[in-house]
Amino acid sequence: MNREVLKEKKRIVIKIGSSSLTHEQTGNLNLAKMEKLVRVLTDLRNQGKEVVLVSSGAIAVGREAVGIKEKPKKTSVKQACAAVGQAKLMMVYQKLFAEYNQLTAQILMTKYTMINDISRKNARDTFEELLTLGVIPIVNENDTVSTDELEFGDNDTLSAIVTALIQGDILILLSDIDGLYTDDPHKNPEANFIEYVETIDESLEAMGKGSNSMVGTGGMATKISAARIATNSGADMVIANGDKVSVITKIMNGENIGTLFQAHKDEKFKLINYISTKQYSR
């Protein structure tokens, strides 16, 4: 597929994970990187694109703020951390976006938002309105209220669902690896990089799970599942290394970076059935 077509994409969803937003050594926010991210996203807006950011980090930032070193196991602790962290995260985003006079909005979702017909319509209408107003919606799971039965569990899935909901043209997943490999590149030096995926078949899904699991090295299984949702709903999806946020600009300029999953809208794909039946776990 000629990547030049990506230049024409108008409605862009970008997902960034906690590990890309924080310093590995301390867990504190990487402000220099967030600043760059904000500049790149505002510049896309300035080109007339519509931009949605799906940002993780609520729990990580909250933990750091209240001084909890270990990943919390207890749900109420996790939720309290998310409540503290989400507000802090938004404060930083709003401060940085304000430098460029770019408005942002917070949208917090649970699985219920999607499964309930009225909530889903309300969410979609709100996204539409915000994008018309030129606002960049910043989305996360509502970790403060969502428990196991209610949660998407990971923002790869959430970002694909948001892309499907608003009929986005492209989803960019910024990860801590360069894209999809035939095997875990940390363990197998023979692993080959996959630049382009035309259709997601069983062998590809097996690559994400199976014995050669890459789950521990960037959650490849959830990314392939996200790709299924995004591509079936008519969006292209790119997995790229979020180490440098300038990759976003490069991808949108048609450069051959990361793994591209090609869109192929499938009218038979029923998003709500897929969400209701799939089990997610953190």
Ligand code: GLU
């Ligand atoms: N919603 C979670 C948070 O903000 C992150 C989920 C994920 O890392 O995918 O902490």
